[in-house]
Amino acid sequence: MTERDAPRVTVLGLGRMGTAIARAFLAAGYRTTVWNRTGAKADVLTAEGAVPADDVTAAVEAGPLLIVPLLDPGAIRQALEPAAPSLAGRTVVGLANGTPQQAGDLAAWAAGYDADYLDGAMMALPHTVATPEAFFFYSGPERAYAEHRTALEVMAIAHHVGADPAAAEIHSLAVLGTGYAALTGFLHAAALLETFGTDPETLAPAAAAWLRGMAAFLPELAGQAGSGRYGDAASTIDLNRPAVDALIALSGERGVDPALHRPLKELLDRRSADGHGDDSFAAVYELLRVR
Secondary structure (H helix, E strand, O other), rough: OOOOOEEEEEEEEOHHHHHHHHHHHHHOOOEEEOOOHHHHHHHHHHHHOOOOOOOOOHHHOOOOOEEEEEOOOHOOOOOOOOHHHHOOOOOOEOOOOOHHHHHHHHHHHOOOOOOOOEEEEEEOHHHOEEEEEEEEEEEEEEHHHHHHHHHHHOOEEEEOOOOOOOOHHHHHHHHHHHHHHHHHHHHHHHHHHHOOOOOOOHHHHHHHHHHHHHHHHHHHHHHHHEEEEEEOOOEEHHHHHHHHHHHHHHHOOOOOHEEEEEEEEHHHHHHHHHOOOOOOOHHHHHHHHOO
8 A cells, every 4th residue: 555545644632642542543554644732742753654744734634534632622622723614524533531511512613614523532541552451432423433433443442332422421431430439449448458567569469350350240230230130149238238337347447438438338228228138239220320
């Protein structure tokens, strides 16, 4: 394939994530145009084969697909404003940390210039870009996603989660919530075990092994929550209540704040009091879901 025949992509914003993304496209054989407000950041990528754009308008006009990994939706709009008339017919992929409302606002702004907008939520770190560990959520026009899916898959495994621009941010926040709960649980455990002379580094391998088991259990948990069938369970509400009670009590005795686990105790106690103590742990879902 000649350079003229190579697929084209533009990466606007060359922070750590933007640089990793541009390198992934170069490795995949894309003619990769790069632009950054501080032009010197493009020098290393230029040496590796990227095409530097003199200004943002030239960057936008270099190809049909614009990947914009900037800090927030406001920064994306601010960067693209000078080139707004050139956006028509192109697809903007915003990879920023923002709210669902901001995603919708940016999509509406892009549509005002006849551009498609795909909101992207990156479930990755720079070193995991273009590896099986990374995945991105996307939302926006199905047609635009289908047209550019091959390119999007260069960066990470791609999941389109709906036409509503807000959907990617919502899915990202939900998945982040599972991680935050696990990480905070680990830090609580580390603080508790420190009072017994065990350091966090010693705890980490055991905690990681336990979390791998929890991850393997998620499909079963999801199946129970999705079906609303919680019987014949190996891990029941009433089986878990004493463990959570003991964890809270031990934390208090050792001077470690047990507040992290009190909401779970309340949910388990409520479910048991409602006559569902023999149901699966997954039955807690019934107290959390919107009816």
